[in-house]
Amino acid sequence: MKDTYLSLVNGPLKQVAKTLGLPQPVELNRFGSTPASYENKPVLVLGTGPGAQGLADQLLENGLEVRRNAQTGEKLRAIIAVLDDAQSPADLSPVVLEIGAALRSLAACGRVVTISTAPDPQNQTPEQAATTQGITGFTRSVAHEMRAGATANGILLDGVDLAAPSVAAALWFLLSGKSAYVSGQFLTVSSDAGQRLSLNEFMSTGDAGPLAGRTAVVTGAARGIGAAIAENLARDGACVIGVDMPQAGQALAQVMNRIGGKSLQLDITAADAPDKITEALGGSVDILIHNAGITRDKMLANMDAAKWDSVIAVNIAAQTMINARLAEKGLFADGAQVVSLASTSGIAGNRGQTNYATSKAGVIGLTAASAEDFAARGGAINAVAPGFIETDMTAKMPTLTRQVARRLSSLQQGGQPIDVAEAIAFLSSSGARGINGQTLRVCGQNMVGA
CATH class of the missing domain: 3.40.50.720 (NAD(P)-binding Rossmann-like Domain)
Incomplete structure (x- = not known):
C-alpha cells in the first residue's frame, strides 16, 4: 500500500512538515535504487586494535573508499566501529565519542555498524560482560538517534574472529540497501562455516x-x-x-x-x-x-x-x-x-x-x-x-x-x-x-x- 504521507513530506509539504516539527521520513536507499553518489562516499573505520586496521584493509580490497579518521566537510557512507578488543566499559569511551563526532557527517541513509564480542556472562568476567552487553545498549540507542533514513546495527562475534566468512557477509548486508529497513539489530556469527563472499559476489545477480x-x-x-x-x-x-x-x-x-x-x-x-x-x-x-x-x-x-x-x-x-x-x-x-x-x-x-x-x-x-x-x-x-x-x-x-x-x-x-x-x-x-x-x-x- 502506498504511504501518501511519505510522498507528501518529500514533495510539496516538505517545508511545512519541517516547520511544524512533523515526522519527516525519507525514501530509503534499497538494492537497485541506491545512487552511485552515495556508494562512492567513504567508509570511516574506527577502533584501536589490529582488527580495525584489518577490516579497513578488507574494505579497500573490495573497492570501498576508506578513512581511519574523519575529514572535515566530507560526507560518509558508513561508520564502522571495531570494538572486539574492548575489555572494560572505560575502553569504549574513545571510540564511541569518535562515532558521535562523526555522526553529522553521515549521509542520508547512511550506516553505523558496531563489531564486538558477543555477550557471554557465563564465560566472561563481570567487567567483560558489562562491556559487551553495554555495546548492545549503545548500538540500539544510536539507532534511535539516526535521522534521514540512516540505521545502526551490530555484528556479534561468538567464538569467532573477524576473519570468519559470515562476518564479511553480514557486513556487506548491513552496509547495503538490502538492509534498508533493519535497524537496532544484531547478527551473531557463531562459527567459521560458510563461503567467503566478496562485496561484488554478494551484490551480483x-x-x-x-x-x-x-x-x-x-x-x-x-x-x-x-x-x-x-x-x-x-x-x-x-x-x-x-x-x-x-x-x-x-x-x-x-x-x-x-x-x-x-x-x-x-x-x-x-x-x-x-x-x-x-x-x-x-x-x-x-x-x-x-x-x-x-x-x-x-x-x-x-x-x-x-x-x-x-x-x-x-x-x-x-x-x-x-x-x-x-x-x-x-x-x-x-x-x-x-x-x-x-x-x-x-x-x-x-x-x-x-x-x-x-x-x-x-x-x-x-x-x-x-x-x-x-x-x-x-x-x-x-x-x-x-x-x-x-x-x-x-x-x-x-x-x-x-x-x-x-x-x-x-x-x-x-x-x-x-x-x-x-x-x-x-x-x-x-x-x-x-x-x-x-x-x-x-x-x-x-x-x-x-
Whole structure:
C-alpha cells in the first residue's frame, strides 16, 4: 500500500512538515535504487586494535573508499566501529565519542555498524560482560538517534574472529540497501562455516549471484511477502519452486512464470506435503523458506478452537512436520539453509493475536532448537521477524492505527515486502552459514504489527 504521507513530506509539504516539527521520513536507499553518489562516499573505520586496521584493509580490497579518521566537510557512507578488543566499559569511551563526532557527517541513509564480542556472562568476567552487553545498549540507542533514513546495527562475534566468512557477509548486508529497513539489530556469527563472499559476489545477480546453482522452495509464494521472496531468490540466482494452496493457483502461476520458477499447489498441513515437495524437487533441498502463514485474530475470550487450531497448524506445526520429515529421509542437502517467517508479535505479543503470537514465538523456538542439527550438515536455520510491512493485511488496519504504526519506528515508515525478502535472501546465502539459530527483526526498530 502506498504511504501518501511519505510522498507528501518529500514533495510539496516538505517545508511545512519541517516547520511544524512533523515526522519527516525519507525514501530509503534499497538494492537497485541506491545512487552511485552515495556508494562512492567513504567508509570511516574506527577502533584501536589490529582488527580495525584489518577490516579497513578488507574494505579497500573490495573497492570501498576508506578513512581511519574523519575529514572535515566530507560526507560518509558508513561508520564502522571495531570494538572486539574492548575489555572494560572505560575502553569504549574513545571510540564511541569518535562515532558521535562523526555522526553529522553521515549521509542520508547512511550506516553505523558496531563489531564486538558477543555477550557471554557465563564465560566472561563481570567487567567483560558489562562491556559487551553495554555495546548492545549503545548500538540500539544510536539507532534511535539516526535521522534521514540512516540505521545502526551490530555484528556479534561468538567464538569467532573477524576473519570468519559470515562476518564479511553480514557486513556487506548491513552496509547495503538490502538492509534498508533493519535497524537496532544484531547478527551473531557463531562459527567459521560458510563461503567467503566478496562485496561484488554478494551484490551480483543471476548466474553470478550468491544463490546461483541452488534450488529454493518457498511456501506461501503466490502473493505479498511470499511473492517478493520468490522474486528475490530468483534475482540472486536460485531456481525457485513456489508452493501455495490450490485456491491461489492462478496467482502462484503468474509469479512463477514471471521468474521462471515452478508452481506446486498443495496444503502444507497435509501429511504428504513433504513427499510432494521432494517429488517436485527431484532431489534434496538446498534452501527452504517457510513463509506460509495465516491470521485468525480474536480476543482470547472470544477465541474458538477453529481459529486457534488453524493458525497453529499452518504457522508452526506444518514447519515442524516438514523439517522433521525431510531430515528423517535425508533430504536436506549438505549445507542446506532454512529461513522461517516469525513476527514481532511473537517477540512482544499483540492484542487480539494470542494464537498468531503463539505460533510465531514457536517459530523462534523451533529455529533455535534446530540450529545444532543443521550445523551438523554444514547448513543453518534462521528466522526473520517482520514488523509493520505494507501488505494487503496491514492495509486493512484502521487508518489512524496504520499511520501510528508507520511513524513509531525509528525510520518513521512501514517496511516493504522487498525488505523482508532481502533479509531472507541474505540468510539463504552460503556466506551466512555461520549465522545459525538466530531471529533477525526487519521492523525499522519497532515492535508494531504482525
